[in-house]
Amino acid sequence: MTEDIGLTKDQETVLRATLQALRTIRYGAIQLIVQDGRVVQIEKMEKIRLPQKIPCT
Secondary structure, three states, X not given: OHHHHOOOHHHHHHHHXXXXXXXXXXXXXXXXXXXXXEEEEEEXXXXXXXXXXXXXX
């Protein structure tokens, strides 16, 4: 797959890690941290949606 588009081994690793994060998150954000033009960290911030509150009477 990735050989067809000419990715380096490092780029393939970043792509696979990013795709894995996308597959496992339901609500939230994925942030790539870049230093010197390279992805050095992937942060996954997941939100947990709670059921709507039932009003107390």
